[in-house]
Amino acid sequence: MMNWFQRRGRTIIIAIPMLWLLIFFLAPFFVVFKISFAEIARARPPFTPLFSWEESRLLISLSLENYAYLWDDTLYVKAYFSSMKIAFFSTVFALLVGYPMAYVVARSSDRWRNILLMLVVLPFWTSFLLRVYAWIGFLKGNGLINALLLKLGLINEPLIMLQTNFAVYVGIVYTYLPFMILPLYANLTKIDNTLLEAAEDLGASKFVSFMTITLPLSLPGIIAGSTLVFIPAIGEFVIPALLGGPDTLMIGKVLWTEFFNNRDWPVASAVATAMLVLLVLPIMWMRRAAEEEVS
Amino acid sequence: MFFRILSVFGFFFLYAPIAALVFYSFNASKLVTVWGGFSTKWYGELFGDPQILGAAWISLKIAFISASISVVLGTLAALIMVRFGRFKGRTLFSGMITAPLVMPEVITGLSLLMLFISLQGLIGWPVGRGLSTIVIAHSTFGLAFVAVIVQSRLVDMDKDIEEAASDLGARPVRVFFDITLPMILPALVSAWLLAFTLSLDDLVIASFVAGPGASTLPMVIFSKVRLGVSPDINALATIMIGIVGLGIFCATLVMLRKSSREG
Structure with missing residues (x-):
């Protein structure tokens, strides 16, 4: 039985987070959408108004030029596909590095398992920015890796690693590795050991039982870990900005440059709108579809 | 074995x-390849740098306030999703609490800044940008993470005790504060810590919505390391790793004790 007061209370409780999200999460996208139709101008804020009154008539000026520009200037299309490529291969590398680690943690004794898990989680709680920064000292021309290789006589002159796409891959795999390991670990611990024992009794080698039992059963973990790495990697700004070079094209960096360096708010807004439609909406749709499949 | x-x-x-x-934070030499002897001079330099100390203080304040707001709003959101059944706008609501998890930071940052600027033009608030705008931005994405954690705790939780309490005549508010809240408290603590860390760590969103006056710690670090390796940042990193390491170590010890007592 719900009386009037309780129904009121319920509405108020729903309204608090709902209003907060409507104002500070949803409304901003409409503002960005609106500004993406404006033109850059020397004004404050630096774009032309969409609506103006002239002789008591409402003038609406919509410009599709920003979107035409995104399409014409190959930079943006290239950046979009390059982000996809970098995020995809980083995810594959993170899986290759993370899977053995998750496997070993999941199969270790109780005592070791807690310690190893702690070791996996610890870097995640330390500053993301500082972990990316740590690689600068490793990868640069007179950095640690080059010094080591030179001393060992493996190379004659320093390798150029910093400010390349290679450095970006290393940075992404490094910073997002815990996101790959944790869901994989959670999945691998759930696999029924009796299946493996049965396979062994029937004479299957370790390799065969891994390929036919463990790997297929860990597919949900692989998918969960991969999405957790792929999604943040695709819009990444810090890693390409610190480790990548001028020719490292990633859409997050392009938007940043458009806004902070070129101060072109309408084009930056158009980039954001395009990213939202071509990147975020498909990801959300896929997640929804996956969730429905599960339930 | 291979694995x-x-x-x-x-x-x-x-x-x-x-x-x-x-x-290298203890290396007297500025070069990473040269060991110039043990020294703590970079720590001295770090603590003598008013810009870094000021930014650290600002970041801690922002992280504390926004984590607290996130926990309140995120817990409400989780309660609504798990316990409130159907209501008008539920699909929209659930979309809005999961979308921030997949939203690229550059989009969140840019769009919030545009909102703040047009709000200022329309209703005169917020006046300029700084601490308060960063707090709003961080609270919003923190909310989503808190909601996920609390939601999974609420789903796992036994509903019987709550139902028993309300059968015995406790009002919903009383049930929440006497039964639900104590049971989800551990989840709230870890959610708060996560929101705090995410806020302390954020460079991109803060860079967009911060005014010229307020620079957070990541913003200062970023502008320094963009120019290359700087040893005082090594010292700062060491301190942060030390604090986090100690925290995680203590948490693990507590957990191990608990599990050995139970087992």
Whole structure:
């Protein structure tokens, strides 16, 4: 039985987070959408108004030029596909590095398992920015890796690693590795050991039982870990900005440059709108579809 | 066995850069390849830098306030999703609490800034940008993470005790504060810590919505390391790793004690 007061209370409780999200999460996208139709101008804020009154008539000026520009200037299309490529291969590398680690943690004794898990989680709680920064000292021309290789006589002159796409891959795999390991670990611990024992009794080698039992059963973990790495990697700004070079094209960096360096708010807004439609909406749709499949 | 060898390399990969940072924070030489002897001078330099100390203070304040707001709003959101059944706008609501998890930071930052600027033009608030605008931005994405954690706790939780309490005549508010809240408290603590860390760590969103006056710690670090390696940042990293390491170590000890007592 719900009386009037309780129904009121319920509405108020729903309204608090709902209003907060409507104002500070949803409304901003409409503002960005609106500004993406404006033109850059020397004004404050630096774009032309969409609506103006002239002789008591409402003038609406919509410009599709920003979107035409995104399409014409190959930079943006290239950046979009390059982000996809970098995020995809980083995810594959993170899986290759993370899977053995998750496997070993999941199969270790109780005592070791807690310690190893702690070791996996610890870097995640330390500053993301500082972990990316740590690689600068490793990868640069007179950095640690080059010094080591030179001393060992493996190379004659320093390798150029910093400010390349290679450095970006290393940075992404490094910073997002815990996101790959944790869901994989959670999945691998759930696999029924009796299946493996049965396979062994029937004479299957370790390799065969891994390929036919463990790997297929860990597919949900692989998918969960991969999405957790792929999604943040695709819009990444810090890693390409610190480790990548001028020719490292990633859409997050392009938007940043458009806004902070070129101060072109309408084009930056158009980039954001395009990213939202071509990147975020498909990801959300896929997640929804996956969730429905599960339930 | 093969996996074991690989994972040794994996852990080495995970910790070598961190170990190097700690090591070089005590290096008297500015070059990473030259060992100039043990020195704590970079720590001295760090604590003598008013810009870094000021930014650290601002970041801690923002993280504390926004984590607290996130926990309140996120817990409400989780309660609504798990316990409130159907209501008008539920699909929209659930979309809005999961979308921030997949939203690229550059989009969140840019769009919030545009909102703040047009709000200022329309209703005169917020006046300029700084601490308060960063707090709003961080609270909003923190909310989503808190909601996920609390939601999964609420789903796992036994509903019987809550139902028993309300059968015995407790009002919903009383049930929440006497039964639900104490039961989800551990989840709230970890959610708060996560929101705090995410806020302390954020560079991109803060850069967009911060005014010229307020620079957070990541913003100052970013502008410094953009120009290359700087040893006082190594010292700062060492301190942060020390604090986090100690915290995680204590948490693990508590957990191990608990599990050994139960087992």
